Amino acid sequence: MTTPLDDLLAEHADLERQLADPALHADQNRARSLGKRYAELTPVAETATELRRVEDDLEAAKELGTEDASFREEATRLEADRERLSDRLQELLLPRDPDDDKDVILEVKAGEGGEESALFAGDLLRMYLRYAERQGWSTELLDATPSDLGGYKDASVAIKARSGGVWHRLKFEGGVHRVQRVPVTESQGRIHTSAAGVLVMPEAEEVDVEIDPNDLRIDVFRSSGPGGQSVNTTDSAVRITHVPTGTVVSCQNEKSQLQNKEAALRILRARLLAQAQEAAAADASAARASQVRTVDRSERVRTYNFPENRLSDHRIGYKSHDLDRVLDGELDGVLDALATADVADRLAQAGH
Secondary structure (H helix, E strand, C coil): CCCHHHHHHHHHHHHHHHHCCHHHHHCHHHHHHHHHHHHHHHHHHHHHHHHHHHHHHHHHHHHHCCCCHHHHHHHHHHHHHHHHHHHHHHHHCCCCCCCCCCCEEEEEEECCCHHHHHHHHHHHHHHHHHHHHHHCCEEEEEEEEECCCCCEEEEEEEEECCCCCHHHHHCCCCEEEEEEECCCCCCCCCCEEEEEEEEEEECCCCCCCCCCHHHEEEEEECCCCCCCHHHHHCCCEEEEEECCCCEEEEECCCCCHHHHHHHHHHHHHHHHHHHHHHHHHCCCCHHHHHHHHCCCCCCEEEEEECCCCEEEECCCCEEECCHHHHHCCCCHHHHHHHHHHHHHHHHHHCCC
16 A cells, blocks of 8 residues: 555656656646656655665664664764654645745735834835845836825735745735834834734736636726826726625726736736635635635734834744844745744644
């Protein structure tokens, strides 16, 4: 009777044979699909092979260790290697998030707190843009409503990576982000608390979400934001309402009505995909549900304390005192901690 690991190793070997056949590459789409799957399985195959080698060496070291102390020391080292590789293999065998390779649409929205909240929303947007820049990702501002003091009432940005994987990295960023600092509008120097909401959604392709044009109500209107005379005097802004769900998306960032319509449709597809996933998660595993819950704006996920230069993520108890660096895009510390906590949680749920 084969195990799931045996099945994956057999699939990896079969893919290796197929990819070695020159005839396969006449069909580039199939070759690309098989190559992607082979790349996904390669870490599993390599780790399993290394684990079996270590287990064989450990068995030999234990036998020889009865007569030679140096082999007993070797056995101790190999036991540590076996435990490390076993843990790594368990992680690799966990069910994979099917959206991990997707790009994302990230939305930031000011909450209660007026201009201070809008300024903080702008800080968050710049933080994610700087992080994307550090990763070599590309960004595209789809829509934004600036505030009077230079912040943002709301903004939507598409973040893309040449090799994918943006969702895998940013999927836990959704929720309410709280800030504690002295606002620029505060004359008495008192610390205020305000918040902004972050929504991260895997960008949906047309094949992911089918939208019936008959379900859309499209309105055009004049842009109210800055952007020059042509923006403010023509009906270039677009509002799309998805009637069955009541989802409304507005875009006015571009001077072209067509460009605003395309941007609004991209955001709408991502929102509808997120809604469908959230509904499915209600009946799915707790692990999947925990990922989708991060897009709930009612959930306070993180606090940015400026007087103490402290970042606190309330979901995992993470704290750091490098807030200035985090806001400059150095997010790897908290993102790594969230990813590690997620793996630990899913391993616990799987009974490991």
